[in-house]
Amino acid sequence: MYKIEIDGRAGFCGGVKRVIRLAEQNLSQGKTVKSLGDLIHNDPEINRLKQQGLQIVEHNVLEQKVEDGDVLLIRAHGEPPITFEMAAEREISLIDGTCPVVTKSQKIAREAYLRGEQVVIVGKKFHAEVKGIIGHCDGKAQAIMSEEDLKDLRLDPNLPVFILAQTTISPQDFQKGVEWIRNLGFQVRVHDTLCRFVTGRDKDLQEFSAAYDVILVVGGHKSSNTKYLHSVCKSINPNSYHIEDETEIDFHWFDGIHSIGITGSASTPPWMLEQIKAILEHQLNGKHSLEEGVSEIVQS
Numbered sequence: 001m002y003k004i005e006i007d008g009r010a011g012f013c014g015g016v017k018r019v020i021r022l023a024e025q026n027l028s029q030g031k032t033v034k035s036l037g038d039l040i041h042n043d044p045e046i047n048r049l050k051q052q053g054l055q056i057v058e059h060n061v062l063e064q065k066v067e068d069g070d071v072l073l074i075r076a077h078g079e080p081p082i083t084f085e086m087a088a089e090r091e092i093s094l095i096d097g098t099c100p101v102v103t104k105s106q107k108i109a110r111e112a113y114l115r116g117e118q119v120v121i122v123g124k125k126f127h128a129e130v131k132g133i134i135g136h137c138d139g140k141a142q143a144i145m146s147e148e149d150l151k152d153l154r155l156d157p158n159l160p161v162f163i164l165a166q167t168t169i170s171p172q173d174f175q176k177g178v179e180w181i182r183n184l185g186f187q188v189r190v191h192d193t194l195c196r197f198v199t200g201r202d203k204d205l206q207e208f209s210a211a212y213d214v215i216l217v218v219g220g221h222k223s224s225n226t227k228y229l230h231s232v233c234k235s236i237n238p239n240s241y242h243i244e245d246e247t248e249i250d251f252h253w254f255d256g257i258h259s260i261g262i263t264g265s266a267s268t269p270p271w272m273l274e275q276i277k278a279i280l281e282h283q284l285n286g287k288h289s290l291e292e293g294v295s296e297i298v299q300s
């Protein structure tokens with residue numbers, strides 16, 4: 001009999017809960033809700049919301065005809081000011097789902113930019129949150145995520161450099177980014193804008209990872225938060241696997257072991273964790289708690 005348990009601290013962060021609540025509230029009022037990009041980095045949850053009527057649209061929607069009653073939902077990653085300006089010009093109704101933690105980063109970056117500092121974000125330059133922050137600095141902020149990116153940095157040695165973080169990267173990656181710029185000889189001012197929901201889980205997650213033979217980290221492959229949490233688990237327990245959904249489970253992982261811990265990122269819905277637990281209980285322990293509609297996985 002396997003011991004199979006879900007991490008009590010796994011599940012949606014406040015920012016994701018909020019944006020999903022906004023989507024569901026407006027959908028239940030009969031509005032056509034269009035999310036500007038994937039609402040969260042989790043396809044099964046997006047599919048669940050699509051079944052309620054949510055539409056996913058791209059930025060060209062800001063140049064198209066808008067039907068009465070349509071509302072455009074800004075996701076938790078936030079947007080640059082131009083998005084809000086274009087929507088206002090075209091009288092598009094907006095619901096701002098920007099996470100308050102991201103709004104704070106945007107404000108901090110803009111204030112540094114207005115003081116005349118050169119803003120550098122340690123984060124992925126094509127990530128929606130980073131693009132939003134760059135927009136809040138009138139397109140003048142720059143982003144680095146690897147040493148390779150340093151060659152593209154354009155910094156004036158006579159001006160101060162201000163560094164902040166994409167909220168969901170690891171503290172180690174942030175520290176590395178800061179050191180790279182310091183090593184170029186710049187005096188830097190650093191503001192730690194990492195999300196405490198993510199970094200605050202490290203210690204608990206390390207303990208959780210040590211308590212089970214195998215750890216399953218459930219979350220989207222595009223989710224920075226999931227990748228980071230997986231790296232935390234893996235540093236403690238080498239038998240930690242990142243899966244997006246139950247179809248990615250390899251049952252050979254459980255040969256000769258006794259316990260499985262299931263955890264998830266800030267964008268992993270609690271129902272997915274329960275579903276994966278039910279599938280494992282069914283397949284490994286012979287429990288018949290699967291709800292109708294949850295497909296069985298055939299052991300290979």
Ligand code: SF4
Nearest residue numbers: 013015099101167195
């Ligand atoms: S991980 Fe943090 S910054 Fe990102 S949406 Fe959740 S609470 Fe906001």
